[in-house]
Amino acid sequence: MDWVPVVFITFKVLVFGTGMFLAVKWHYDQGKKGRHAERRAMMRTVGKVVAVFVPTLLILLFVTFAVGKKLGLT
Structure with missing residues (x-):
């Protein structure tokens, strides 16, 4: 078995874990x-x-429909 995938997958699991x-x-x-x-700040951020x-x-x-119309798709 090739050792490269084993090393990379092990490293990936350790980093993500x-x-x-x-x-x-x-x-x-x-x-x-x-x-x-914290809740006020979160609501302000969500609003933005x-x-x-x-x-x-x-x-x-709007741009999608305009391009579609120009190409004759709609």
Whole structure:
């Protein structure tokens, strides 16, 4: 059996396992902190993301239909 996939898969499992452990630990530690300010900040960020995402989605939809119409697809 070739040793390269074994080494790379083992390395990948170790890296992702360590990353997942640290991510869970960080989120657990963040959950112990004050929740009110964190929740307000999260809602503000979600609002900003939605304010950017929805118009971008509508522009992309318009451009897609315009190109489709120009190509005679609709």
